[in-house]
Amino acid sequence: MTRLDLPENSGWSPAPFDAEVIERACDTGLLESKITSAGPQVKPQLNRVGAVAVDGHEIVVQPKAPFSSVLFMLGYAADPGFRPDEVDGTGDDLFPAVAETYARLMERALGRGVLQGYRRLDETAVAIRGRIRFSDQMSRRGGQLLPVELTVDDYTVDIAENQLLRAAARLLLTLPRLTKEARHRLVHLESRLVDASLVRPGAGLPSWQPTRLNERYQPAVRFAELILARVAPSTTAGGEAVASFVVNMAEAFEGFVTAALTESFAAVSTGVSVGQYPTHLDRERKQPIRPDFVHLVGGVPAVVVDAKYKIGSLRVEDLYQMLAYCTVLGLDKGTLIYVADTAALPGQRTSIALSTVVVQSVRVDVTLAPRDMVGGLHQFVRSTAEPRVASCEPVH
CATH class of the missing domain: 3.90.1570 (tt1808, chain A)
Structure with missing residues (x-):
């Protein structure tokens, strides 16, 4: 594994990686590159910080502030109820800090149990429950009495908030160099949400609304949205894993x-x-x-x-x-x-x-x-x- 650390807004530096690693790192928006007579060079994009890992190689752009402060600014901007003590302030590695911070938020959110709520479903059944959709019954079934077109409100854990929490936890588990403790905590927390539907890649994120009932969930859900918007796992043409977390500091x-x-x-x-x-x-x-x-x-x-x-x-x-x-x-x-x-x-x-x-x-x-x-x-x-x-x- 080769690691390159660069200061935020620094100049050109030699890049000890092959062309595909550099290309993938630049595709994240964290870096730009050029070829010189002395070999490839990279420099951070203006006001961009973060990390990108490609097949065991890692490039980290260190911010002026500690990564813990960067994560706090992101979390606080999304939710002023975000507490400073939620952020992991140890070390200068971004991926472990994100995972540790999210684990703390999830533990607080799930501390009083998994949130449940009503989810509206349309279904076809032979036993009536919920409300009959009369227009659909007439257009689809004509004069038939059965089956019946219904709209049902289910009280379930399969709601948007839990779907987002589970998706972010699964995504973080794909990142490199998480501590064994953080990985174990995320696996355990994600298992508590196993009845929540998986968010399909590219399908868009489920929508939710902050209410009094989900107040204890809100910091974790908003941080989950930040993770899902910024962590970008993919693969190279050769199948090597790529993971990145990029922040526009401005x-x-x-x-x-x-x-x-x-x-x-x-x-x-x-x-x-x-x-x-x-x-x-x-x-x-x-x-x-x-x-x-x-x-x-x-x-x-x-x-x-x-x-x-x-x-x-x-x-x-x-x-x-x-x-x-x-x-x-x-x-x-x-x-x-x-x-x-x-x-x-x-x-x-x-x-x-x-x-x-x-x-x-x-x-x-x-x-x-x-x-x-x-x-x-x-x-x-x-x-x-x-x-x-x-x-x-x-x-x-």
Whole structure:
């Protein structure tokens, strides 16, 4: 087995693999490659992190943050109830961390038993149960009394939530280098869901709705959807196994920031928070724009934030963008959230010339423990927005 570790957003590195391994790794979107006189080289795609394993060979793109923090950002963005202690924080290997985190979530979900629910089925039978589908009975059976076309609501474990949990567990068991303990736990947990239907590859994922009844399942089900969307097992032309887990850090960071701000504002304001707020740059409404986060009070925008997975000083293009957002929304202040960087001063403020608009920056240190990352954004809301939002006044 050959393993290559690359830092996130690093440059070209020699690739000690054959052409098919490199091609398969690039097909996942994690890497790009080129051929030079010294041999093949690879480098990570912009802001992509993760791992790809091909027939025992592995390429890992290490993020700025620990993989545990990356998994937390993904889980928290999907479900703000996702707890920091659910994430495996040991080591720098992605596949084992995903498996361990998911095993913890499944154990919590199934701790009070396997969830059951009603599933609607259409069937043909000679004994009546459920409801007769009279239109189908007439069109299919004419004047016959039997068999009867029925719709039945079965109370069963074969519901979407259990199907998703089982599918993700089975998928993780195909990954390499899981610990014996994690593999054993996943096998045991998957066996508890043996009566849930298997999700067929390529058939699409079953749909579900969060309710009070499935509340204990929700973090695990949402993480299962993340796994099913990102883990991509396949084979090479020669039949060798391929597995990958790839994360777009810009999207993960944006989703995490939006979820944290939404939760924070809910604690201090009766207003409404909207991610990817839809509006237009022009009066003619032909140029749509979508700020990452807008908090409205009484239906009027009070706070606008844009998350940028960037380090360093504020970029002029980001200042232009925020100026446009503030102008359209009628605000005098906008906030850009960047990744913390030791080379950049925190809390920068830029006063736009010939304008009342001030753009401030907030830094999120993604190397911190997940609880501290969330705490930093909660503090931003408390220190800069609470007095104004609570009194229903726009931020100035």
